[in-house]
């Protein structure tokens with residue numbers, strides 16, 4: 001499953017940024033999308049090495065990670081269970097999880113906070129069960145994401161990524177440091193108060209001055225949008241043929257253009273934006289997108 005990988009580097013014909021490339025991790029797989037593929041790779045290896053046959057993980061009702069885990073489990077012939085935060089709901093993402101055979105257990109927000117406790121309560125005597133943290137956050141995930149630098153040229157001035165837990169960003173920084181590159185890593189947190197990511201990343205990798213956090217592009221917080229963001233998403237789709245999702249990568253590309261406009265990044269320098277996938281997130285915003293298209 002993880003032997004072959006299709007993620008080309010695509011040049012974007014951008015009027016402002018003359019040297020902008022997109023690393024198309026979104027093309028790796030529609031369901032084990034982008035960074036989720038890289039994050040699961042070594043977790044699945046460890047599960048196999050430990051003889052575990054049942055993946056147990058955690059996420060919100062619109063989590064890309066849940067679909068990725070469900071899909072990966074089915075392809076590997078493993079069982080999968082997810083603890084889903086909040087009241088029982090139905091949506092496109094959870095439908096896919098169920099089609100892949102994942103069992104869903106809805107838990108209230110307070111119980112959800114204690115993930116290890118939930119795991120122990122439900123799977124204590126089950127030696128097949130393998131714990132995977134929310135979003136796949138782990139040292140294995142960092143290792144998987146660090147490998148992305150093997151697939152990039154060495155002369156990149158700025159590498160940009162969107163961040164939720166910061167695990168992917170930690171991996172990219174690890175890759176940059178391992179190779180001794182002078183590439184700057186620009187991280188765009190999609191949550192409010194994204195400064196906490198520096199601490200999160202420091203759990204995995206020495207946080208160097210090569211790391212820049214751009215905390216002003218959350219658009220109100222996780223999975224929050226504005227008409228301005230959605231209009232920008234629409235423009236990217238029709239101008240460059242590049243679909244982005246409102247939760248992660250639309251915020252990323254908005255930030256890149258905005259920083260260039262303000263002169264915070266040199267427009268001629270070599271920029272690579274990581275398209276980390278997650279396009280199923282568009283399905284969670286159908287109504288809002290419809291409004292933008294008809295207004």
Ligand SMILES: *Cc1c(COP(=O)(O)O)cnc(C)c1O
Nearest residue numbers: 163164165166167168276277278
């Ligand atoms: C999950 C996800 C992220 C966030 O990755 P982290 O490692 O949690 O920071 C970014 N982009 C997309 C498309 C995602 O699905």
